[in-house]
Amino acid sequence: MHFELKHTDPHSKARAGLVHTDHGTIETPIFMPVGTQGTVKGVHQQELRDDVQAQIILGNTFHLYLRPGLDVIEGAGGLHQFIGWERPILTDSGGYQVYSLATSRKITEEGVRFQSHHDGSYHFFSPERAIDIQRSIGADIIMAFDECTPYPCDYNYAKRSMHMTHRWLKRCITQMDSTEPKYGFSQALFPIVQGSVYPDLRKESAEFIASQNAEGNAIGGLSVGEPDEDLYSMTDLVCSILPADKPRYLMGVGTPVNILESIAMGVDMFDCVMPSRNARHGMLFTSEGTINIKNQKWKMDFSPLDVNGTAYVDQVYSKAYLHHLIKAKENLAIQIATIHNLAFYLALVKEARARILDGTFRKWKDEQVKILGRRI
Amino acid sequence: MHFELKHTDPHSKARAGLVHTDHGTIETPIFMPVGTQGTVKGVHQQELRDDVQAQIILGNTFHLYLRPGLDVIEGAGGLHQFIGWERPILTDSGGYQVYSLATSRKITEEGVRFQSHHDGSYHFFSPERAIDIQRSIGADIIMAFDECTPYPCDYNYAKRSMHMTHRWLKRCITQMDSTEPKYGFSQALFPIVQGSVYPDLRKESAEFIASQNAEGNAIGGLSVGEPDEDLYSMTDLVCSILPADKPRYLMGVGTPVNILESIAMGVDMFDCVMPSRNARHGMLFTSEGTINIKNQKWKMDFSPLDVNGTAYVDQVYSKAYLHHLIKAKENLAIQIATIHNLAFYLALVKEARARILDGTFRKWKDEQVKILGRRI
Numbered sequence: 117m118h119f120e121l122k123h124t125d126p127h128s129k130a131r132a133g134l135v136h137t138d139h140g141t142i143e144t145p146i147f148m149p150v151g152t153q154g155t156v157k158g159v160h161q162q163e164l165r166d167d168v169q170a171q172i173i174l175g176n177t178f179h180l181y182l183r184p185g186l187d188v189i190e191g192a193g194g195l196h197q198f199i200g201w202e203r204p205i206l207t208d209s210g211g212y213q214v215y216s217l218a219t220s221r222k223i224t225e226e227g228v229r230f231q232s233h234h235d236g237s238y239h240f241f242s243p244e245r246a247i248d249i250q251r252s253i254g255a256d257i258i259m260a261f262d263e264c265t266p267y268p269c270d271y272n273y274a275k276r277s278m279h280m281t282h283r284w285l286k287r288c289i290t291q292m293d294s295t296e297p298k299y300g301f302s303q304a305l306f307p308i309v310q311g312s313v314y315p316d317l318r319k320e321s322a323e324f325i326a327s328q329n330a331e332g333n334a335i336g337g338l339s340v341g342e343p344d345e346d347l348y349s350m351t352d353l354v355c356s357i358l359p360a361d362k363p364r365y366l367m368g369v370g371t372p373v374n375i376l377e378s379i380a381m382g383v384d385m386f387d388c389v390m391p392s393r394n395a396r397h398g399m400l401f402t403s404e405g406t407i408n409i410k411n412q413k414w415k416m417d418f419s420p421l422d423v424n425g426t427a428y429v430d431q432v433y434s435k436a437y438l439h440h441l442i443k444a445k446e447n448l449a450i451q452i453a454t455i456h457n458l459a460f461y462l463a464l465v466k467e468a469r470a471r472i473l474d475g476t477f478r479k480w481k482d483e484q485v486k487i488l489g490r491r492i
Numbered sequence: 493m494h495f496e497l498k499h500t501d502p503h504s505k506a507r508a509g510l511v512h513t514d515h516g517t518i519e520t521p522i523f524m525p526v527g528t529q530g531t532v533k534g535v536h537q538q539e540l541r542d543d544v545q546a547q548i549i550l551g552n553t554f555h556l557y558l559r560p561g562l563d564v565i566e567g568a569g570g571l572h573q574f575i576g577w578e579r580p581i582l583t584d585s586g587g588y589q590v591y592s593l594a595t596s597r598k599i600t601e602e603g604v605r606f607q608s609h610h611d612g613s614y615h616f617f618s619p620e621r622a623i624d625i626q627r628s629i630g631a632d633i634i635m636a637f638d639e640c641t642p643y644p645c646d647y648n649y650a651k652r653s654m655h656m657t658h659r660w661l662k663r664c665i666t667q668m669d670s671t672e673p674k675y676g677f678s679q680a681l682f683p684i685v686q687g688s689v690y691p692d693l694r695k696e697s698a699e700f701i702a703s704q705n706a707e708g709n710a711i712g713g714l715s716v717g718e719p720d721e722d723l724y725s726m727t728d729l730v731c732s733i734l735p736a737d738k739p740r741y742l743m744g745v746g747t748p749v750n751i752l753e754s755i756a757m758g759v760d761m762f763d764c765v766m767p768s769r770n771a772r773h774g775m776l777f778t779s780e781g782t783i784n785i786k787n788q789k790w791k792m793d794f795s796p797l798d799v800n801g802t803a804y805v806d807q808v809y810s811k812a813y814l815h816h817l818i819k820a821k822e823n824l825a826i827q828i829a830t831i832h833n834l835a836f837y838l839a840l841v842k843e844a845r846a847r848i849l850d851g852t853f854r855k856w857k858d859e860q861v862k863i864l865g866r867r868i
């Protein structure tokens with residue numbers, strides 16, 4: 117993998133780049149749909165490619181490790197083969213889900229022991245194990261095993277945790293260096309900056325991470341409940357330290373507005389469950405603002421889902437039809453809303469990239485932030 | 493609407509024909525996917541057209557009348573417009589669901605009074621009302637309002653009910669003749685043969701129905717729990733009486749084997765919830781027999797879903813992947829299985845038609861019945 121910085125916006129810190137992987141090139145800034153259990157919920161792989169126009173998707177190590185399990189994924193020849201997705205895949209390290217989903221868990225310097233929420237069986241993740249598992253899954257981009265601190269987080273806990281994450285990173289790098297990819301294509305490791313909302317910790321962590329000279333770098337521990345003010349100030353601070361010639365991935369962010377503001381600070385990659393999760397509750401991100409399609413006001417509105425939408429669902433289905441489907445608890449409602457929301461996110465970052473390249477990003481971003489923050 | 497009989501098989505009573513409607517031509521024999529509430533569950537309209545290759549779909553009057561309601565469907569300009577489906581639509585009369593789903597119901601000579609299972613509100617369906625509602629929905633083919641007797645059914649009840657269905661048919665015809673289509677395209681009325689499993693009643697009903705000289709005719713009251721032996725003997729008897737120059741629609745049938753055997757008796761049109769309902773439980777109809785994809789035996793089977801399948805899902809997804817998705821309760825499993833099963837049914841009737849036209853139907857049908865009846 118390597119990153120090619122094509123252009124930096126003169127009126128902000130936004131960047132346009134290319135991430136070259138063995139499964140193809142990703143145009144940045146990019147949004148990565150979340151494919152938790154080997155599927156972006158309710159979306160066929162061909163819809164993801166042709167309608168959503170996803171360039172890279174995310175897989176969750178914790179979920180895939182438990183189900184279908186590594187024997188099945190290895191048997192298939194890796195996750196790309198197993199799910200029928202030929203473009204790049206990024207996997208998280210599993211740490212975040214171990215902390216949030218596992219039935220019981222115990223964190224030590226060695227790693228995390230936890231119980232499966234499916235069957236109560238015991239498992240152990242360590243930095244080495246997290247690398248091995250992601251080797252087996254066959255991600256193009258592997259995330260380092262870290263501790264993602266919650267919000268709020270005591271200063272001393274955040275500091276101790278960050279130092280452990282740094283020690284774990286060294287073990288991840290050693291494991292990467294001493295193992296080989298399993299499926300004939302290369303895999304890159306991204307370390308993760310932690311430090312909660314404390315500027316001195318974020319600075320220390322960003323400097324440590326930058327010094328590792330990884331192929332790309334991530335900002336973790338944000339979008340966990342902190343105010344937008346903290347999200348932005350930490351992101352801005354960390355971006356000012358992380359190397360410019362490597363892609364920067366802001367984990368778990370966010371709303372369309374969060375994404376535009378973070379692009380303006382120099383972030384290149386994003387993932388978030390929000391477009392797909394909110395779709396399941398009938399909330400659509402549109403070019404005119406956010407709408408709740410369950411609202412009675414859409415019952416007789418036969419206009420297209422999103423008149424400026426880029427996906428076929430935006431043009432062939434009306435608001436009234438989607439309103440009917442979601443009231444009738446038809447799963448097609450979720451399918452349509454998910455494709456719409458994901459396509460909206462992908463179209464948004466695509467437009468941002470075009471604006472960065474033609475020098476109009478800053479002005480366009482300031483306008484969009486006002487429009488996209490509305491509820492209509 | 494008119495029917496063009498292209499060929500009758502010399503070795504069976506199977507027929508190949510064309511049903512011309514204002515929304516396009518249907519090649520018979522044909523299978524019609526069921527789109528209960530204005531959607532074939534979990535399938536996008538473009539998948540239905542391009543992947544399943546459905547030529548006509550069915551809408552349920554009872555469901556559509558209650559939700560979204562006629563105001564919405566009329567506001568959209570009819571069901572085709574509302575759901576974004578440009579090919580023909582057939583609607584049932586609502587009777588069957590009133591009997592099976594409504595909270596309380598009372599059948600009189602005048603019609604049926606019932607309570608909505610959604611909100612307890614009272615409604616009244618009569619032959620006239622069923623025609624008016626189907627006019628508002630805008631179906632290309634409208635079904636007469638009948639009473640579908642259950643199985644088993646007492647002879648005297650079946651006889652009285654059949655005579656009422658005949659009287660109701662006369663009222664449906666009068667209502668059709670005194671009303672106009674609402675959306676500028678023509679609508680045809682199909683009467684329904686009843687008579688339970690009693691040959692003398694079936695004969696009387698078929699003769700009465702045939703004498704009405706409708707544009708097409710249906711066989712109802714079968715596939716309600718009776719043995720296959722009765723299904724076939726009643727179908728064969730009724731087909732021998734219904735006019736050869738009009739399409740024959742066997743309602744609610746059935747398995748792939750049922751469909752092939754009924755085609756051999758001269759049936760032209762079918763609908764059934766089985767391919768979509770069974771898909772939701774992981775049962776796939778394949779070219780090699782029926783499989784339960786939940787079975788552990790498919791866990792590591794990376795072969796295509798159906799090596800002879802005609803839909804893209806058959807080739808891009810493996811049995812192991814579908815097994816994983818259904819075990820993980822991912823909705824994509826249902827989406828994939830539904831597209832597969834419906835595409836399988838459509839490919840089956842398409843192949844039957846080709847075999848009728850080239851004279852090899854009978855031999856092929858006898859072979860297929862053995863293969864498709866297997867559980868693998």
Ligand SMILES: [Zn+2]
Nearest residue numbers: 368369388389
């Ligand atoms: Zn998020």
Ligand SMILES: [Zn+2]
Nearest residue numbers: 744745764765
């Ligand atoms: Zn059926």
